[in-house]
Amino acid sequence: MSPYLFAIPVFFLLIAIELWVAHRRGVQVYRFQDTLTSMNIGTMSQFVNTIGGAISVAMYAILVERFGAFTWDTSNPLTWVLALVLYDFFYYWVHRSGHEINILWAAHVVHHSSEEFNMSTAMRQSSTGFYFRWVFYTPLALLGFPLKVFLTVAVIDLVYQFWVHTRLIGRLGFLELFLVTPSNHRVHHGQNDYCIDKNYGGIFSIWDRMFGTYADERADEEPMYGVRKPLQSWNPVWGNVQHYFAIVARARATAGWRNKLMCFFAGPGWQPPQAPPVSAHFEADKFVRFATPAPQVMRRVALAVTVVGSLLLMYFLFAQKGFTPVQRFSFSGAMVLVYGTLGYAWLHPRVQGKAHV
């Protein structure tokens, strides 16, 4: 049974607690459309990853069987600790590559597309990242860590990262020295100059300190969340694919095969030589968060879709073993269609028109 079946209610509970604490402190950390979009992106990624994730799991199982060198005693806690530390080390490189190679950034950008920073942001997980992530964990398979150890530490690493997506927890003293905390993860989600390409760690921040990518949160400059090429949509499907389209469009418009290649494999900020120069400086005072009118009827529909979608996901995770691959694919495809339609509806002129009535 999928561990996410148990994690999802906990995630929702934590979001409720964060909402309550924010309400008591009189601060607003959630916006309705942003939150629902985050939740729907997360739910959709779980549907899609039951297929995509299966490919990663199958590859790991094959690799560990064919090339695994050592046998590990799974009754020894040290095995699990070592696996977790190594997993987190490779996660650092997965994450860093996801930021510094454009085609991989296309998969990860959806996680950063929220201009808020709260626990629902943690749910904005990619639906397309499965195609490359498994490769980075090949060394764990070569070391022979069994599949169940790999999957367990992967879940621990991911679940740990949930609670660090909050603005309500300040700095945590000496823990900041070696752990990923809400403070140093806020820097990671910021688009201010000092936040760019910083703090890639999953559980441990020591990797960032080792490889020169660590930055502390600044008291004089609060991070502004989001990305410099904003999504400007509430559509979970578009959020997952828009950067792929942007890369292809840019490659088509760029002259020379070398530059076309750069569009895919250089950093996300790379500009073709003929393109007009773009300022590298982030101007916080000019930043405007994406916001659109939200008519009451649309809010109710969106909330219903989100709640029903989450319940369907829990049913899906509970019953998926009994499904054939075609049924899984159809179920997931139908949910992608629902979320895509909802996202489209948010910005439809008739919906926007109703908001002004």
Added chain:
Amino acid sequence: MSSMAFTDGLLALVSLWLASRAQAPVALRLACALFAVAALLGVLRFSGIYPLPTWHQFASMLGAVAAFPLLAVAIVWPDALVTRNTRFAWIFMCVMTVLGLIVVGAWQKRALADALALLSVLAILITLVRQRQWRGALASAVMLLGLALFASKVGAGGVLVPGDLLHIGMALGLLGLGTLARWPAHSGVSTYDHGVPAA
């Protein structure tokens, strides 16, 4: 201890020497580093010091699917991004590794990996013949012969097994290619500018 420990040792020495040559293109150095890792694991395996046969198989697979094509790119396209730029050489290696893991690891078509290695060396040979670099052409011919003998499982009169011939052919081939001394001088300026990254 089998003869393969010695021939792998020879290959490791030549590969390490080439990998450490600062003036060589980064793709060539990376390819040689991969060959060196595979050869060192071969030494550990065939000498019985610390046999890790699965790692040796894995590194050899990487050699076939990633290092040989890298070597070919370095020689056929000396000014390519992959040849000159560390980042792109690594990305090329990773992409080829993924293909290798899928083709050899999951699909179990080892012959395709061998074919890729053979094609890569053939491309090197043709390029060097066309450029009339006879010493390099001879070196790549020796390497091609070693690969062909290994693929067809031909030994040398009971003294040397096919694996030995592969190692010797590769070591001599790399030695010849490494002493080409015709690498265009690297300006030291990267052709890749990281530019303005997004968050």
